[in-house]
Amino acid sequence: MSTTSSGVGYRAVLRVPGLTSVFVAHAVSMAGTVAAQVALSILVFERTGSPLLSALVLVCSFLPYALGGIALSSVSDRFPARRVLVCCDLVSAACIAGMLVPGLPVGALLGLLLLTGVVAPVFAGARAGSLAQLLDAELFPVGRSLLRAIAQVTVLAGFAVGAVAVAAVGPTWLLALDVVTFVASAALIGFGTPYTPAVGRTGNTVQDSLTGLRYLWGNIPLRRLILLSWVVPAFSSMPDGLAVAYTAQTGAATTAAGALFAGYSVGGILGELAAARLTPDTRRRLVIPLILLSQTPAIAFIAEPSVPIAAVLLAISGSGYAFNQGIDPLILNATGTEYRGRLFTVQTSGLMAIQGVSIALAGAIGTVLRPNLTICLAGLIGTTVTLLLARRALS
Structure with missing residues (x-):
């Protein structure tokens, strides 16, 4: 299903039908994620006055990647990529929405953040896997490069603007905006990107994930x-x-x-x-x-x-x-x-x-x-x- 587009560079990638939606969705969800990290760090500090608990927001953003990568990696192969991407966005939106419940304990806030971190690598794997189907061998690395460039730009802008936005509208409203960004990303992917079929076997998710890990490492x-x-x-x-x-x-x-x-x-x-x-x-x-x-x-x-x-x-x-x-x-x-x-x-x-x-x-x-x-x-x-x-x- 690989699609070839003449030329090199980001423009050639974006000329492939449906890929503009992939990258716009990436920018939208990344912006919301960075803003949410800033907002949640400030929200936790406001509630507890603890720099340690505030710092745990970033730890909880990174830590679950290992769990998701080991136990759930086969999801990216067992189901069509578009379905996986939309589901991951909606799960993340639901978790962030849960953080808006008034008076939610800090432990519950961090737990919801951990859950978004578990699905994040599955999302990244499914997206890269779909790019491998939609782009030819020459354009695939350029497509992944564009994802990294968008991420870097978003991180720069997000951390620069995030604290200012929190001061202007408050952390709760910024978290609410993050829910909107994940829903928008799901809509862009669901309605604007091409279908790519599943390529893996059906069976036990964790077992298939461990089988894949043994294959990759062997x-x-x-x-x-x-x-x-x-x-x-x-x-x-x-x-x-x-x-x-x-x-x-x-x-x-x-x-x-x-x-x-x-x-x-x-x-x-x-x-x-x-x-x-x-x-x-x-x-x-x-x-x-x-x-x-x-x-x-x-x-x-x-x-x-x-x-x-x-x-x-x-x-x-x-x-x-x-x-x-x-x-x-x-x-x-x-x-x-x-x-x-x-x-x-x-x-x-x-x-x-x-x-x-x-x-x-x-x-x-x-x-x-x-x-x-x-x-x-x-x-x-x-x-x-x-x-x-x-x-x-x-x-």
Whole structure:
């Protein structure tokens, strides 16, 4: 069912019938999700006065990805993608709507947030699996790149505007808006996207998910590629966990940490845009250079650069994340059609989990070493480890 469209780049992807709705839905639901994280963090803090419980909002946003990726990955293959995507959006909308119940205990709020995190990787896996059916091999990595670019833009805008929106309308109204965004996403997908058939077997969901996990992990070339797609951002995202501490170390106001967060995201967007315009062969040849670009700028933190220079270094690092456009076709080719939904679900859940762990690890090491030394160490180890992994995965 793969559809070919002449040309390269994002415009070629968007010319494929029905795909504009996919990406608009992604932008709408992402905007609501980011706004909800900001709103819920503030709501929990207002009710409890506890910074720890407020911080648990982000933990509960990442933690369930592992559970959803392991236990429910087969859903992405066993049912038509459009049905899975709509159901996931409606489940998320129902969970956010539940948070609007007056006086709901904080534990219940976090529990509902955990549930949205469980379905999130299933949604991501089904969406990527449908792209693999709708796009040819040349455009598929560009389609995934566009999803990442939209996510980066939305995160930048969402966290910048979220706090202002909460101040203007309050966290409850912002959560209500998130319900609307999920329903809108479900409508866009349900009525505006092409049908793609199920490709997997019927049976026990958890058993099929574990079977798929064994298949993916037992395929050595595929395993190496998946590990590479996890480990590169695991190291390059470590400075995010130390952004506030690093700005304090330089003597700048802690609010300047936003420049570091923005730097990485802006670099990621620019890198995706540039790589999407290249030919598939060029993107493949640039995998190792882009991986090195994602890791080596962190080494320069040994010199304790000023916040503006540090932001530029992180932008350079973020641009290297476009290496995915070179390995996505390799991952796709190494996977049987009936396992692709499970592949993308596991890949997404593992990526979120390992990034959460790496950021927490950076924070822990940063309590022993100076923040700039911790970032430099991450760059040194990351450069070595990712280069070794890349050479094995691409050999």
